[in-house]
Amino acid sequence: MREPDRDETTGVDTTGHSWDGITELNNPLPRWWLWTLYLTIIWGVGYTIAYPAWPMISGATTGLLGYSTRAAVVEDIAQHKAQNEGLVRELLAADLDTLAPTEDLHRYAVARGGSVFRAQCSQCHGSGAAGAKGYPNLLDDDWLWGGDLNAIRYSINHGIRNETDEDARYSQMPAFGDILKAGEIDTLVGYVTQLSQGDAASDSTGATLFADNCASCHGDAGLGDREQGAPNLADAIWLYGGDADSLTQTITKARYGVMPAWGQRLSEEDVRAVSIYVHSLGGGE
Secondary structure (H helix, E strand, C coil), X not given: CCCCCECCCCCCEEEEEEECCEEEECCCCCHHHHHHHHHHHHHHXXXXXXXXXXXXXXXXXXXXXXXXXXXXHHHHHHHHHHHCHHHHHHHHXXXXXXXXXXXXXXXHHHHHHHHHHHHHHHHHHCCCCCCECCECCCCCCCCCCCCCHHHHHHHHHHCECCCCCCCCECCCCCCHHHXXXXXXXXXXXXXXXXXXXXXXXXXXXXXXXXXXXXXXXHCCCCCCEHHHCECCCCCCCCCCCCCHHHHHHHHHHCCCCCECCHHHCCCHHHHHHHHHHHHHCCCCC
16 A cells, blocks of 8 residues: 655655645544534434434435424414414404504404405505506595495405405496597597596587596596596596506506405405505595
C-alpha cells in the first residue's frame, strides 16, 4: 500500500488532493462534531420508531406513539366547534336586522365572516373588499339588488347569473352591437359619459337613442333600477370602467358577470356570518 503524502510544514498526512498549489490535509474531525453526528443519528432512528415516518404502499408507518398531525387538526377543529356551538345556534336563530354591533353574537359573526370572506371572497372583491374591474366594490353604497343585510344575504346565498341556482340574481343587457350601428353606439357612449357628469341635456340625439334603447332598464334619468339589477349611469361608479373604450365595449358586447351560489358551498351559519361581515364594512344600507 502506498504511504500517504505528508505535509512538510505541519507533519499531517494529506488526502492527496491539491488545487492551485493548496494541499488538503487529512485532519481528524473534531470530537464534539462527531458526537453531535452520532446523537442526531440515534435521535433520527428513535424518531422514525416513535412517530410516523417510513412511506409504505398505501400509507406510512404509524409509529409507537400513534401520533398524527391530521388527527391533531381534526381534534382542534372539533374543540373549536364545541366552544362556539352555542353562538352558532344563536346565529342560526337570530333576526339579522335586529343584531346590534355591541352584542357578542354580532362580534362573533363579524370575526367568523371575515375569515370566510378572506378565504372565499377576497380573490374577486379584494382583501379590503374594494373590488376591481368587473368585481363590485363592497365599500360604497352603489349596490345592485340592494345592500341591506337581507339583500346581501340573498345575493351571497344564491349568487348572480350562475347556472346552478334557480333563484340566482339575474339581469341581462343586450349586446347592442347587433342592434345599433357603430355611429349610434358612439353617440350613446358620449351621451352616457355626459350623463355621468351631469351634463347630458344638450345631446338630443343621444337622449333619443337612450330613451329608445336604455331607459326601460336604467330609467329616463339613467338612475338605474335595483330591482332588475340595472346600474345607475348618472354617477361616477363604473363596474367595468367609465372611459370611452370601456363604455363602447360594454354597449357593443354587453357584460355578464357571474357570482357562485355560495349557499351551495358554505354552511348556513357561514353565509349569515359573511353577510354580517360585508354589511359591517360600511357599504350598502
